[in-house]
Amino acid sequence: xxxxxxxxxxxxxxxxxxxxxxxxxxLFDIQPDAYNNTVRWNVGxxxxxxxxxxxxxxxxxxxxxxxxxxxxxxxxxPANWTDTPPSKEELIQQLSDQLSFISELAPDSLxxxxxxxxxxGPLTFNRAGELLNFGLVHEGMHLATCxxxxxxxxxxx
Numbered sequence: 001x002x003x004x005x006x007x008x009x010x011x012x013x014x015x016x017x018x019x020x021x022x023x024x025x026x027l028f029d030i031q032p033d034a035y036n037n038t039v040r041w042n043v044g045x046x047x048x049x050x051x052x053x054x055x056x057x058x059x060x061x062x063x064x065x066x067x068x069x070x071x072x073x074x075x076x077x078p079a080n081w082t083d084t085p086p087s088k089e090e091l092i093q094q095l096s097d098q099l100s101f102i103s104e105l106a107p108d109s110l111x112x113x114x115x116x117x118x119x120x121g122p123l124t125f126n127r128a129g130e131l132l133n134f135g136l137v138h139e140g141m142h143l144a145t146c147x148x149x150x151x152x153x154x155x156x157x
Contacts, residue, residue, distance in 0.1 A: 002107035005129055012136050013099040016046065016143050020095065023150065025088040029078065032152040036077055039149055040085055042142045044072035047094045053135040054101060056118050057128035058109060063101070064094060105132075 020043055028040040037045075048068045054060045070076065071085050078085070086094075110129030118125040125131045 002110040002129060005110055005133060006102065006105050006107060009102045009105075009132060009136055010099065012139055013095065013102060016043075016139060017092065017095050017099065019143060019146065020088070020092060023088075023146070027150065027153055028088055030149075030153050031078060032149065032156070034152070035149060037145075038078050039146050040088075040091070041072065041076070041078050042146050042149070043091050043095070044068060044086060045074075046139050046142050047091060047098065048072035049138060050098050050135050053131045054098070057112075057114065057125075057131040058105070060101065063097060 023039055028043075029038050031038045047064060048071075051062055051064045051068070055062050065086075067083065068086070070083070071081060110127065110132060112128040114126055114128060114131070118131060120134075123134065125134065
């Protein structure tokens with residue numbers, strides 16, 4: 001079962017990489033009226049939170065720049081950015097680096113008990129695999145949001 005979860009994580013991240021690579025960077029920062037964020041924010045948000053999940057679940061030291069929190073953690077928005085966000089190229093590199101880490105996970109590491117359990121809002125995670133699984137759901141939601149943003153942007157052009 002753990003091997004299947006790792007394979008699924010690899011597949012999800014590969015899909016994210018393919019989708020993000022196909023989006024022209026000039027569309028990354030367009031924010032339609034009905035949305036709080038942009039493609040760039042959603043991609044960075046996926047990277048930021050996967051890094052958090054890896055750190056919490058697999059005792060991995062954060063592998064992203066500290067500035068990513070000010071750009072991409074929950075509650076942030078491009079309208080409030082005062083510095084230049086990471087480029088598409090940098091975001092793709094971070095996605096690729098995380099894919100490499102996911103690919104190197106040992107199946108038994110997903111069974112590791114989190115002591116104490118990780119509490120994220122109303123959710124409690126007792127094992128590393130639960131946290132990774134939630135990360136995949138989270139990533140899928142934000143990938144879908146990117147798709148919706150692109151449809152709105154392209155329909156306005």
